[in-house]
Amino acid sequence: MWVRFSAFLLAFFLSVVSVNAQQLQALARVNVAGSSIVDTRAGGLDIHLALSQAVPFRLFTLDDPLRLVLDFQEVDWQGFDEDQVVQTEKVADVRYGVFRPGWSRMVIDLPEPLIIDLAEMKTDRVRGTALLTVNLKPATDEEFAKASGAFRSEEWAVPKGNKGIKPKTRQIGDRPLVVAVDPGHGGIDSGATREGFLEKDLVLQFARELKDALIRSGRYKARLTRTDDRFVSLPERITIARQMGADVFVSIHADALAEGRATGTTIYTLSEEASDTAAEQLARQHDRGDLLAGVDLRAQDDLIAGVLMDMARLETGVRSDLLAEMLVSGIGQSVGRIRKRPHLSAGFTVLKAPDIPSVLVELGFMSNRSDLNNLLTADWRNKVIRGVLLALDTWAFEDAAQARLLRQ
16 A cells, blocks of 8 residues: 655766667666665664665655665666675565666565665765665654655655755856866876876866856856866766756866867767767767766656656756857857867766756867967966856856746
8 A cells, every 4th residue: 555655865866878778788786795784773774785886766665564665777686685685684575676667676675664764875986886875763653654655746855864965946147156167087087198298187277277267256156076186986076066056067178089180179068969970989988987967856756757857958958058159159259269160069978967057178189289288378278267257157147037037
């Protein structure tokens, strides 16, 4: 019997994949050795599920019989051994598998009323792996009934147990724009290398200068996804952006091509179809892991949630394209020279957040000596930064006007 339940969608990461072949590659695998279901001293249960990568998830409790339901998008259960994972006699049965295309489910039968006290998924910044931790605590029948049941459309707030992400309200020009500046690569991932210069160092320097300029303007709040030479996984980059409440995500790169003579600044937006061969090649270079973004959809069932995500992507895609065009215009005016085809698209994973307008700025190509000289020249970098601020000023005004119209 379904009774009223409150879904716990905690830092609901959205993993965007395209066709079936890509979905198969994107499945998270369970690390049995790192997973466990054990008793707590307080009489509850601790659940640890180690995954090869972070995935969207939600969890809730149901009655008749008492059970905890965990939904994932999507987990490969091959090799999962419940006898090894379940280390308590309290749990009579654990069931798992695919219950709907694109969704996996685990159901844990509960011995008594237990409610969710904490649930969080943490991503390892180096390996890109994830650990889902769920703490259940004893409760009365009344408390269990109150914490369980059907979705309620007004429940959009993230649960108190989650220290992460709150739903983002679109800006309407009444507050400073929040910009997430993402210096590509870092740590063990050096990016492109030419003549002793590393892409990770050059883009970090530019990102720091851009962030400082944004803050000094007084019109923006800005934060870097990495502030030093460390590796930050793609899931973590978007998590940082969402935690800061970013209105815009700007990823900074300066790649090199093994073939061809690409030169000049290029602005990329998301598309599953690459604009050209170079764009496709760069997308492969960037996508070293799956990017996951957070969306609070705990008030919706699976089908509705999927539709809402698609709608969010459509709206965000239009806003991202507008931002790209503004950047082309702003940087072009400031620098005086920009690539012949300055706005391209490709399936860059780092642009796949459904709820944050995102662009990737390829400052230049380190494989081109002129571009490399520009990257090393403070005056050129300052010109590009002035162009970015001009673009963001224009975009923020237009985006706010559109948002106000939508609210009428």
